[in-house]
Amino acid sequence: MISRTTGTRNGVLVLKAKWWQTAVVYQIYPRSFQDSNGDGIGDLQGIITRLDYLENLGISAIWLSPVYQSPNDDNGYDISDYQNIMTEFGTMEDMDELIKQAEKRNIKIIMDLVVNHTSDEHQWFIESRKGKDNPYRDYYIWRDPVNGRKPNDLRSIFSGSAWEFDEESGQYYLHLFSKKQPDLNWENESVRQEVWDMMNFWLEKGVGGFRMDVIDLIGKIPDQEITGNGPKLHEYLQEMNEKTFGNYDVLTVGETWGATPEIAKLYSNPKRKELSMVFQFEHIGLDQQEGKDKWDTKPLSVNELKKVLSKWQTSLGNEGWNSLFWNNHDLPRIVSRWGNDTTYHKESAKMFAILLHLMKGTPYIYQGEEIGMTNCKITDISEVNDIESINMYKERLAQGYSKEEIIDSINKKGRDNARTPMQWDNSENAGFTTGTPWLRVNPNYKEINVTANLADANSIFYCYKQLIQLRKDNPIIVWGDYVLVEEVPEQVFMYLRKFEGETWAVVANFGDQAVAIQLPEFGQSTRILIANYPRSSVEFSQLELKPYEAFAVKL
Numbered sequence: 001m002i003s004r005t006t007g008t009r010n011g012v013l014v015l016k017a018k019w020w021q022t023a024v025v026y027q028i029y030p031r032s033f034q035d036s037n038g039d040g041i042g043d044l045q046g047i048i049t050r051l052d053y054l055e056n057l058g059i060s061a062i063w064l065s066p067v068y069q070s071p072n073d074d075n076g077y078d079i080s081d082y083q084n085i086m087t088e089f090g091t092m093e094d095m096d097e098l099i100k101q102a103e104k105r106n107i108k109i110i111m112d113l114v115v116n117h118t119s120d121e122h123q124w125f126i127e128s129r130k131g132k133d134n135p136y137r138d139y140y141i142w143r144d145p146v147n148g149r150k151p152n153d154l155r156s157i158f159s160g161s162a163w164e165f166d167e168e169s170g171q172y173y174l175h176l177f178s179k180k181q182p183d184l185n186w187e188n189e190s191v192r193q194e195v196w197d198m199m200n201f202w203l204e205k206g207v208g209g210f211r212m213d214v215i216d217l218i219g220k221i222p223d224q225e226i227t228g229n230g231p232k233l234h235e236y237l238q239e240m241n242e243k244t245f246g247n248y249d250v251l252t253v254g255e256t257w258g259a260t261p262e263i264a265k266l267y268s269n270p271k272r273k274e275l276s277m278v279f280q281f282e283h284i285g286l287d288q289q290e291g292k293d294k295w296d297t298k299p300l301s302v303n304e305l306k307k308v309l310s311k312w313q314t315s316l317g318n319e320g321w322n323s324l325f326w327n328n329h330d331l332p333r334i335v336s337r338w339g340n341d342t343t344y345h346k347e348s349a350k351m352f353a354i355l356l357h358l359m360k361g362t363p364y365i366y367q368g369e370e371i372g373m374t375n376c377k378i379t380d381i382s383e384v385n386d387i388e389s390i391n392m393y394k395e396r397l398a399q400g401y402s403k404e405e406i407i408d409s410i411n412k413k414g415r416d417n418a419r420t421p422m423q424w425d426n427s428e429n430a431g432f433t434t435g436t437p438w439l440r441v442n443p444n445y446k447e448i449n450v451t452a453n454l455a456d457a458n459s460i461f462y463c464y465k466q467l468i469q470l471r472k473d474n475p476i477i478v479w480g481d482y483v484l485v486e487e488v489p490e491q492v493f494m495y496l497r498k499f500e501g502e503t504w505a506v507v508a509n510f511g512d513q514a515v516a517i518q519l520p521e522f523g524q525s526t527r528i529l530i531a532n533y534p535r536s537s538v539e540f541s542q543l544e545l546k547p548y549e550a551f552a553v554k555l
C-alpha cells in the first residue's frame with residue numbers, strides 16, 4: 001500500500017514514505033542546458049557547474065534526458081551505445097563526477113531509459129541488418145512484404161509508414177519513430193536480458209532511477225497493429241523490476257501516452273511491483289482536435305482541465321501515485337501555451353506553478369520553466385532542428401497544407417520551443433555558450449534569465465523555490481485528500497487539500513480578466529501560504545481575483 005503509515009507506536013503513527021513521494025524532480029535536456037567548452041552544445045561538465053543553482057532551487061532529483069552515445073537523429077533518443085557517453089557531452093568520468101557531485105547536494109540522477117528502440121547505428125542493429133541468419137536478426141522486428149508491399153498500415157509517430165524496406169534481405173523492419181530508430185523485439189529473451197544487464201550497470205553506478213521512454217509500446221504486436229498497452233507489457237515490467245531495480249530504493253517513471261487511471265494503477269500499484277509512477281498525458285491533449293494530430297489545435301477548455309486533473313487526483317488512491325507536470329522536452333512552454341507570455345508573463349507563469357505544485361503527486365519542473373521561459377517563434381522551416389517537425393512539414397506540404405499553416409502549428413506545438421538554450425544571463429547567447437549555439441537562443445533572454453530572476457525577490461524562480469520548500473515543510477501537500485470546488489466560474493480552478501483536520505484552499509484564475517467569486521461558507525483567512533499578487537487576507541464571501549491571480553490559503 002502506498003501510505004506514509006506503516007504502523008503505530010504509543011498511538012503515534014510511524015511514518016515511512018518513499019523519498020520520491022516527497023521529492024520535486026527537475027528535468028535537464030543536456031544539449032541545451034550549459035555548454036562548458038564553447039562548441040555550442042551543452043555537456044556534463046556544464047551541468048556540474050550549475051548544480052549549486054539547482055540545490056538553491058531545492059530539487060531532490062534530476063531527470064537527465066539521454067546522454068548515451070548517439071548519432072543524434074532524435075537528439076539522443078536514438079542510442080547507439082547504452083554504456084558510453086555521447087562524445088559531445090563528455091566521458092564516463094564526467095558522468096561519474098556528475099553523480100558524485102549531485103549526491104553531495106542530496107540530488108539523485110534519474111537516467112532516461114530508451115529501450116523501445118535503439119539507433120540503427122547500435123551494434124545490435126548493425127548485426128541484425130546483415131541478414132536473416134545473423135544471431136541478432138531477431139533482436140528487431142523484421143517482416144516479409146505482403147503482396148509486394150509493406151506488411152501493414154502502421155504509421156511512424158514521426159510521419160510516414162512505420163516499415164522501412166531493406167533491399168538486401170528483402171524484408172521490412174519496424175520503426176515507430178524515425179527510420180534511424182528501429183524497434184527492439186521485446187519478445188526475444190536475449191533482448192530483455194541485455195536490457196536488464198545494462199540497467200544493472202547504471203544502478204551499480206548509483207543512479208537514482210529511470211524515466212522510461214515510451215514504455216507503453218514495448219508489448220506491441222505489430223502484426224495486429226497493436227502498439228500501446230500490448231498484452232505482455234506488464235509481464236515485462238514485472239520481470240524488469242525483479243531483475244533490476246526491485247532491490248534498490250529508486251524512482252521509476254514510465255512515459256505512457258495512453259494511460260487512463262485504471263491503466264496507471266497497473267503500472268504503479270506497489271503490490272504489482274512495477275513502477276513508482278507514470279506520466280499520463282490526458283491534460284496535455286486537451287487543446288487537440290478530437291481524432292486529429294497534435295498539430296491540429298483548439299482552445300483549452302478550463303472546465304475540461306479541471307475535470308481531467310481532478311479525476312487523476314482522486315482516482316489513484318492508495319493504488320498508485322501521480323506525477324505532476326506541464327512541460328517537458330517534447331511540449332510547448334506552458335506559459336505560452338495556456339498562459340499569457342506578454343502582459344501577464346510573471347503572473348501566469350506563477351499561476352501554473354502554484355496550481356500544480358500544491359496537488360498530490362511528484363512534481364516535475366522542466367529546465368527554464370522556473371524562470372518562465374517561453375516558446376520561440378520561427379518563420380521558416382530552415383530554423384527547425386527537430387525531426388518530428390521537419391517530417392511533418394514535408395508530409396503536410398505534400399498533402400496540400402500551406403506553408404503558413406504548418407509553420408503556425410510548429411510555433412504552437414513544435415518541440416524546439418522547449419529546446420532552445422537555457423537562459424542564464426543577459427550576456428551573448430544567454431550565458432549558455434561562448435560559441436555558436438546548436439539551436440538559436442530565444443531573443444527574449446535579455447529580460448528572461450536566471451540572473452534577473454535571482455536578483456528579484458518577487459521572481460518566478462522564488463515562487464518555485466517557495467513551493468518546493470512548502471512541500472518539504474507540509475505533509476498536507478504530499479498526503480492530503482484533494483477536493484475540487486465546483487461552485488466557481490469556469491475560468492477559476494479551485495481545490496482543497498485536507499489532512500489531519502487541516503484544510504488548505506488553492507485558487508487560480510485562468511483568465512486575463514478579473515473575476516469575482518462568492519463562497520461565504522469558506523469564511524475569511526489571513527493565513528496566506530503563497531500568492532502571485534500582494535495579498536494579506538482572503539474574504540471568500542466576496543473575493544475578487546485579478547488576471548491570472550493564484551494563491552493558497554489555510555482555512
Ligand code: TEU
Pocket residue numbers: 074077078114157177213214255257294329330331388415
Ligand atoms: O516521446 C514519445 C513521443 O511519442 C513523442 O515523440 C511525442 O509523442 C511527440 O512529441 C508528441 O507528438 C519520447 C521522447 O520523450 C521523445 O523525445 C522521443 O523523440 C521519442 O520518445 C522517441 O524516443
Ligand code: CA
Pocket residue numbers: 035036037038039040041042043088
Ligand atoms: Ca560543449
